[in-house]
Amino acid sequence: MTAVTDFIPQAYTQKITQKGQFQWSAPSNIALVKYWGKKEHQIPANPSISFTLNNCKTITTLEFEPKSSDSNDFSFDLFLDGKPKEDFKPKIQKFFERIAVYVPFLKDFHFVISTENTFPHSSGIASSASGMAAMAVNLMSMEKLFNPEMADDYFWKKASFLARLGSGSACRSIKGSVVVWGKSESIKESSDLFGVEFTELIHPNFQQYQDTILLVDKGEKVVSSTVGHELMHNHPYAAQRFEQAHENLAKMKQILKDGNLKKFVELVESEALTLHSMMMTSHPYFILMKPNTLEIINKIWKFRQATDIQVCFTLDAGANVHVLYPENGKEKILQFIKDELIGYCQNQQYICDEIGVGALKLD
Missing domain, CATH: 3.30.70.890 (GHMP kinase, C-terminal domain)
Incomplete structure (x- = not known):
């Protein structure tokens, strides 16, 4: 069984000395069985299952550059549709604070986060699930530079785990067309810590839903x-x-x-x-x-x-x-x-x- 401590990395095998960037898209999702109510550390009070969507998504570019001086603060600029978005920054700050123990390189870099949604702003569609999922996979791509031997299964699990700490339902936007989040006796590999793909064969009636x-x-x-x-x-x-x-x-x-x-x-x-x-x-x-x-x-x-x-x-x-x-x-x-x-x-x-x-x- 996966524990929280499994996501705290051991010593990395590589260093990052140059600037670089990644770009990912992550979709929104719609729960079929809803989660409502949560415990500490973004743990759901009950399990949920969702359809991952296709067109409503967030596209995020993460640029990173090693800091020239040691400082104990997070350093990032945030842009939405090419324009600075100061009122989003506290949410990213809080996210970084929550995940710092699992992503220990965060304070060593300055980040430029550029994000856009394919759906209209203020459309009443929550962009926190797609937005936090896109951030999480970008950070995991970066962690893979520090640890090139990282297994794919670990990459996706930890991405979902990190996304959950940004926005609970974001952990269901990482992988799979149907995703379960929350420990359930009826789903073998299910976890409160991350979303898991529904691995049973889905009937053709529900494909391309x-x-x-x-x-x-x-x-x-x-x-x-x-x-x-x-x-x-x-x-x-x-x-x-x-x-x-x-x-x-x-x-x-x-x-x-x-x-x-x-x-x-x-x-x-x-x-x-x-x-x-x-x-x-x-x-x-x-x-x-x-x-x-x-x-x-x-x-x-x-x-x-x-x-x-x-x-x-x-x-x-x-x-x-x-x-x-x-x-x-x-x-x-x-x-x-x-x-x-x-x-x-x-x-x-x-x-x-x-x-x-x-x-x-x-x-």
């Missing part, structure tokens, strides 16, 4: 996910919810193998509504869905009943709706979205995405 994201509300959330997770600590239904997530993960494992679309739809929608019911029953309580979120949900239910096409919705911690459906229904469902759903989106904006493969090295 589609996710059209309807941008209902692009404003800042009234309650952040960080605060929402904290509110699970004294939640009256927390214990039952965590138990339910374990049961639902076991069910989802079977569904993905069997290809049962009706059971998939039922479980995914139930999980989305359970997530939001946890918010509505916390203390203090809050609602992140908007009236248009509910309108879309009702339209999807009506369409499914009328056509028997197995399309469903899921939600993140926000108002936007992810419309999930098999590829063979793409034409009809996109027409339904254009005809009946985009009127509920802010500026009629939506994003077409699909299941992807994880982080990719670009240089």
Whole structure:
């Protein structure tokens, strides 16, 4: 079993004396069984399983240069779309502080971090998962220069481990089309420390699965996910919810193998509504869905009943709706979205995405 100490490197075999750079892309992901609530050190209170997306991603270039003088501080510049982004810097500072023991060379270099997203800014899609995942794989590429003998398995595990310390769900954006995060009896290699690829054979029904994201509300959330997770600590239904997530993960494992679309739809929608019911029953309580979120949900239910096409919705911690459906229904469902759903989106904006493969090295 992998322990936290396994990610603290021994003495490196090589030195870096020149400047250099890496560039990686990392995608967002959408959880099917949700994680809500966490313990210390970004450990999830319950396991989750997600589809890795393909088109919604962050592309990050990490330039590094050895410092000319010894200093005990982190040194970095941060650019978003080519412009300095000072208000993002505290988040990177905090990330570096959390991972310093696992990436001991951080204070020896000055970094220039240049990042961009393929999805619109302030679109209501969280970029923390894709952003932190892209940072983590860049840093692992750098660590591989210090330790060229590093095994691939260790590279990916540690990248997911580091990403988790930046943003919990980021650990599910590193590798694989379907990823499990959190210790679960039903998934053999699962861990609270990093995401693992779902290694069972996935039924053809779920290959090339589609996710059209309807941008209902692009404003800042009234309650952040960080605060929402904290509110699970004294939640009256927390214990039952965590138990339910374990049961639902076991069910989802079977569904993905069997290809049962009706059971998939039922479980995914139930999980989305359970997530939001946890918010509505916390203390203090809050609602992140908007009236248009509910309108879309009702339209999807009506369409499914009328056509028997197995399309469903899921939600993140926000108002936007992810419309999930098999590829063979793409034409009809996109027409339904254009005809009946985009009127509920802010500026009629939506994003077409699909299941992807994880982080990719670009240089």
